[in-house]
Structures are given as C-alpha cells and as structure tokens.
Amino acid sequence: MMKIYNTLNRKKEEFVPIEANKVKMYACGPTVYNYFHIGNARPFVFFDVVRRYFEFRGMEVVYVQNITDIDDKIINKAIEDKSTFQQIAKKYISAFVEDTAKLGIRQPDYQPKASDVIGEIIKLIKQLEKKGYAYEVDGDVYFSVEMFKDYGKLSGKKIDDQKAGARVEANINKRHPADFTLWKKAKAGEPVWKSPWGEGRPGWHSECVVLSQKYLGSETFDIHGGGVDLVFPHHENENAQAEVLSHKPLANYWMHNGFINIEGEKMSKSLDNFFTARDILKEHDAETIRFFFLSKHYRSPIDFNREIMQESETAVKNFYTALKLIKYDASRAKKEYSESLLSKKEEFITAMDDDFNTAKALSVMFDLVKIIKNPKEELEEREITADLLVELGRVLGFFSDLEGKLSNDLGDFSEKLLKIIINLRNQAKIDKNWALSDMIRVELLKEGIQLLDTKDGTKWEIK
RNA sequence: GGCGACAUCGCCAAGUGGUAAGGCAGAGGUCUGCAAAAUCUCCAUCCCCAGUUCGAAUCUGGGUGUCGCCUCCA
Structure with a gap:
C-alpha cells in the first residue's frame, strides 16, 4: 500500500488513484526569467523520482509540468536586458530544458506554457465572474475569497486571522485584502491580450488550473506538487478557482517539498548565496546533486554546503566502485534475484511506498553495495546483486549513463x-x-x- | 499576531511502542617502496522535565531551541 502525505489533510494517506493503475500528476514548473536555482531543482528532481517510481510500480503516468512565461519578473527582466518578454522567455525555456536534461530529469509528458492557453484562462475567469466569484474593478479582475467558504482549507489558514500584524498589501480596489488577481490590466509597454475587461494579462494562479485540467483531461486529477511556499497562496488560489466551478478539489493529493538552505541560511539574492543549477552542474555531477536531494526526505528542509556535496559525491562513487570491482556489464543482466535479494527489493519498495522515503531507499542500495563488494560471496550472486542495484538505482534516476561511467576506454x-x-x-x-x-x-x-x-x-x- | 514543521553519533540521515539502519569522516588490521584502491574490525540510547506503558527516540503534557509560511518565491 502506498502512502502519501497530503497537505490537504496534513497526514499520510493511502494513495488511491482515480483510475486504477493510472496516475495523473502535475507539478509547478519554472517562471522563465532566469536560470533556475538549486532550490527550484529539488522539486524537479523529486517529482521526476515520483514519476519513475510509479512507473516502476507498474502504473501508467501522465506527468504535466507548466512553464510560466507571463509574469512580472519576466517583464522586468526584459526591461533590464533591453529585450522583449518573448525573447527572455524563449531564452530561459531552452536553458531550462537543457539544464533539466543535464540533471537527468526526464521530460514531462506535457510541458505547456501559460501563453498557450490565454483564451482558456479568459474563459475560466468569465465563468467565475458569471457565478459571482469574481469581480472587475477598472480593468482588473479579482477572485472574491469570501465567496468561497472553503477558502484556506489547503493551507490551513482562516482569512480573517491574517489581518493582525500581517503584511497585507493595501489595495483599495479589493473587497477583501486576500482577494487575488485573476486578470491584470495592462500597463504601458507590457504584453497584452484582448479580453472582455479590456487589454491585459492573466494573473498567476489561473494558468495551472487550465493547464492541469486540459492536459490531464479531467477536473480532478491525482497529484499536484510543488515547493512548500506554493501552498499559500498559489495552490490555495488554484484550488479555490477549480473547486468553485466543479465543486470538487483540483487534485486529490497535494505534495510539497521542503526548502533548501545555503549553509544554514535562506537562499536569497541579497545574501549573495544564490546558486543556479547551471553553475552547480559545472562543479558537481548530476548524480551527486541527485544524491544530495534524495539523501533526505523530500518534505524536510535541506542544507546545501560544500561538505555535504563532497559527501554525496563520495557516496555516489561507491556505487560505481562496486560495479567496477566486478566489471559489471548491464547487458548481461539476468535479474534472477535470490530470495534474500527479493527481500531487499521489498525493503526498497516499502521505503518508497511510505511517502517516498528516498533516504531509506538509498540505504538499501548501500546494503547491496556491501554484498557486491564482498569477496566471500559467489561472483554470480554479486553480479545479480549488481543487477538489482542498477534496477533500483534507475528508479531514483541514477545510472543513466552506466556504460560511460564504467568504461575505461581511452582509445x-x-x-x-x-x-x-x-x-x-x-x-x-x-x-x-x-x-x-x-x-x-x-x-x-x-x-x-x-x-x-x-x-x-x-x-x-x-x- | 495567526498557522505549521523540526530537534537521533564529529557531520548528513532512517527509524512513529519492543530494545538505535545507512552514508561521510575517524581509529585499527591486511596489502604496499610510498600512495591509491580494495577488504575486515571498531565507533550513539535519541534537546530537557514530567506522565502513560511490562516496555518510548517513538504516545501525552509542559519547557527550551531551530526553521518555514502568512508578500513575488521551489
């Protein structure tokens, strides 16, 4: 039985997909205004593992990840670079695709952009307006959180508690301070689309509703994921829009990964401890980075520092040392596992079934490494153990270039x-x-x- | 002010009632001109206090500490 911690109910729940043996999952992708940073990389890698694991368990997976290509940050970057927002988006989309590939992250099944579905977003907002959940003020359209009685159920917030001491922006147009923007009236020089409320662009929270439902093909899907910071307001606001229209939650399971700190501090540009994945890839192998992420449970915060990367590198090297030791050849893999190996495999599955306990799963891999290295074991058993190591490692996204890593070929x-x-x-x-x-x-x-x-x-x- | 998470060996990190996995580092042995590699062996009673229990790192209550969200953010 698979269990997933569901932010919606704040507890681990048995995972039951809507359709048997099929998983529809959606994860929030990048806003393409810069190279993505190490913090962004964690959910990208993690949800890649989630997908691989479901497949390993014999399920069909449809994985959608959006690309936010309309956003203030992109517009600002375009101004800064004396470029256009289209050029900025284009540049960083290709960088994103390149860097995620280098990180060993498989392409999602669909990777649509917000700008692909402006018409559908407008349609969504119109429906919300028609039902009385949205209102227009001078070209801006807001979602009225007071109209939706369940607002706050995902993040566990009561909107009226937010007032005291909270940093709530003063916007006289809003009926309630927590109301969020569905459609933004255009300012001079900004990208615009025509809409019933005049020229403007969509707010951030609608694109994911439209894209997820469109590409996953249903009003409710199985898993929605992203970083913890997205719980509120982004996911709360997505769900509110969807639920108001369909009377069902957008997703049944909401998964959120923890943050990455840099040497104990929050990563931020002002602290100058901001690392792009691209830069880190220059110094560390993709598998070292992957190991670093997976060595701790995805919901826990994790600290990025020099030592931990060094440790991760040594640990990964251990896998290859074991395989090299027995001159492992994947093409000869038999996978005829002995009973004790099957129980190791079972242990791995139990760990991963328990809300993706990758740290525990890795420890099973090291148990296998120990067997492979043990000269007292029969060579055949060691080879078959290596088969299992590789099989399990691939579920976590390791060993994608096994041949290259194991080869000793100079020409x-x-x-x-x-x-x-x-x-x-x-x-x-x-x-x-x-x-x-x-x-x-x-x-x-x-x-x-x-x-x-x-x-x-x-x-x-x-x- | 509201909501929430976490606290396990020098470091990283599993473990959610049955007597502390794993990785890194370290120590010692084998091997070796030295080194590297490999291999074997060793290396914690779980922030504090109280309680529940035959039994708690694991449950309850109270502390203390760290962190996150409430604002664009993975």
Whole structure:
C-alpha cells in the first residue's frame, strides 16, 4: 500500500488513484526569467523520482509540468536586458530544458506554457465572474475569497486571522485584502491580450488550473506538487478557482517539498548565496546533486554546503566502485534475484511506498553495495546483486549513463602509450627510483588517470 | 499576531511502542617502496522535565531551541 502525505489533510494517506493503475500528476514548473536555482531543482528532481517510481510500480503516468512565461519578473527582466518578454522567455525555456536534461530529469509528458492557453484562462475567469466569484474593478479582475467558504482549507489558514500584524498589501480596489488577481490590466509597454475587461494579462494562479485540467483531461486529477511556499497562496488560489466551478478539489493529493538552505541560511539574492543549477552542474555531477536531494526526505528542509556535496559525491562513487570491482556489464543482466535479494527489493519498495522515503531507499542500495563488494560471496550472486542495484538505482534516476561511467576506454593509441609509460615507470620502480615513479603517477593523475599498484601488477582507471 | 514543521553519533540521515539502519569522516588490521584502491574490525540510547506503558527516540503534557509560511518565491 502506498502512502502519501497530503497537505490537504496534513497526514499520510493511502494513495488511491482515480483510475486504477493510472496516475495523473502535475507539478509547478519554472517562471522563465532566469536560470533556475538549486532550490527550484529539488522539486524537479523529486517529482521526476515520483514519476519513475510509479512507473516502476507498474502504473501508467501522465506527468504535466507548466512553464510560466507571463509574469512580472519576466517583464522586468526584459526591461533590464533591453529585450522583449518573448525573447527572455524563449531564452530561459531552452536553458531550462537543457539544464533539466543535464540533471537527468526526464521530460514531462506535457510541458505547456501559460501563453498557450490565454483564451482558456479568459474563459475560466468569465465563468467565475458569471457565478459571482469574481469581480472587475477598472480593468482588473479579482477572485472574491469570501465567496468561497472553503477558502484556506489547503493551507490551513482562516482569512480573517491574517489581518493582525500581517503584511497585507493595501489595495483599495479589493473587497477583501486576500482577494487575488485573476486578470491584470495592462500597463504601458507590457504584453497584452484582448479580453472582455479590456487589454491585459492573466494573473498567476489561473494558468495551472487550465493547464492541469486540459492536459490531464479531467477536473480532478491525482497529484499536484510543488515547493512548500506554493501552498499559500498559489495552490490555495488554484484550488479555490477549480473547486468553485466543479465543486470538487483540483487534485486529490497535494505534495510539497521542503526548502533548501545555503549553509544554514535562506537562499536569497541579497545574501549573495544564490546558486543556479547551471553553475552547480559545472562543479558537481548530476548524480551527486541527485544524491544530495534524495539523501533526505523530500518534505524536510535541506542544507546545501560544500561538505555535504563532497559527501554525496563520495557516496555516489561507491556505487560505481562496486560495479567496477566486478566489471559489471548491464547487458548481461539476468535479474534472477535470490530470495534474500527479493527481500531487499521489498525493503526498497516499502521505503518508497511510505511517502517516498528516498533516504531509506538509498540505504538499501548501500546494503547491496556491501554484498557486491564482498569477496566471500559467489561472483554470480554479486553480479545479480549488481543487477538489482542498477534496477533500483534507475528508479531514483541514477545510472543513466552506466556504460560511460564504467568504461575505461581511452582509445587504442592512447592505451598503447599508457602501457609504455607504465612499463617505463615499472622499470623506475625496479631501480628504486621512487621520485620518478611517483612523478609519473602524479602527472597521470592530473590527466585523470589513476594508477593502482596491485599484486597483479599496475592497473589504471579513468577517474 | 495567526498557522505549521523540526530537534537521533564529529557531520548528513532512517527509524512513529519492543530494545538505535545507512552514508561521510575517524581509529585499527591486511596489502604496499610510498600512495591509491580494495577488504575486515571498531565507533550513539535519541534537546530537557514530567506522565502513560511490562516496555518510548517513538504516545501525552509542559519547557527550551531551530526553521518555514502568512508578500513575488521551489
């Protein structure tokens, strides 16, 4: 039985999809005004794992992720860069696609943009207006939160509690301070679309309603995900719009990942501790980043720092060390698991079934690593254990380039040269010319080739 | 002011009633010219206090501390 923590009820619940063996999931994607940062990357990676896991469990998954390409931040960036909002959006959409691919994140089934569905958003707002949940003031259209008696049920907020001490913007046009914008009247120089309320653009909270329902094909779908900060107001506001019209929640399960801190502090531009995924990818392997995310439960906050990345890198290396040790060849995978391995697989499934306990799942992988490395085990058992390690690892998004990572291929000519160098070094060793032999080893290491003096002679591997 | 989360070895982190997984780091052994790699072994009673229970890291109450949301934000 799979359990998922549902923000809506603030507890773990059994996951029952609307249609048997089919999961319809939607996760909020990026606003394309910049390269996305490490904090954005967490939900992208996590929901990628969620999707992979459902598939591993034999379910058909439809995964939709939107791209917000209409937004104040994009407009501001365009002004700053003396560009147009279309150009900015285009640039960062392609960067987004590129970077997520580098992170080993599979493309969602659909990745629609807000600008694709302006007509449908207008239709949605018109329906809300017709039912009396939306009102227009001078070209702006607002959603009236007081009209929807369940407003606040997702985030657990009562709108009237928000007044005292809260930082609520003063907007004399709003009937209630918590009312949110559905349609924004255009200001000079902004992108505009024609609407019944004049020229303007949609507010942020409507696009997800339209896109999710459209591409998932139903008023209610199974899972809606995003960062915790989206619970309020974004998801609350999405749900309010949908529920007012359909009298059903937008999604049955709402999943929210925790934040990333940078060396114990909140990431922010003013603290100058703002890291884009693109920059981090220059220093760390995608799998190191993935391990870092998955080493802690997705709902917990996680701290990003140099040490933790180093630890993650070493840990991931361990997987490959084990596979290299037995010269693992994925093409020979048999997956004929022994009983004890099947129980390990079961352990992995139990962990993941329990609200995606990836940290526990990783520990099962290390149990397997231990078996693979154990020279006392039968080689065949070690190989089959490696099959399982790879199978489970792939569920978490590891081992996407297994061949490349395991290969020790320099090309014929280079290998011949290397052999000559090793022979020369061995002669130096025989002469006890340690200075020379150590120098050769150090120089080769600088080029990424690690020499290993073993009982059976000198071996080498690409680092 | 309102709402919520969290507190487990030096660090990271599982564990939600039955006697503390795993990773990193560290110590020691084997191997070795040295190094690396590999391998074996060792390494915590769970923020504080009170309570429930045969039994609690796990449940309840009260502290203390850290953090998040309430404003654009993953």
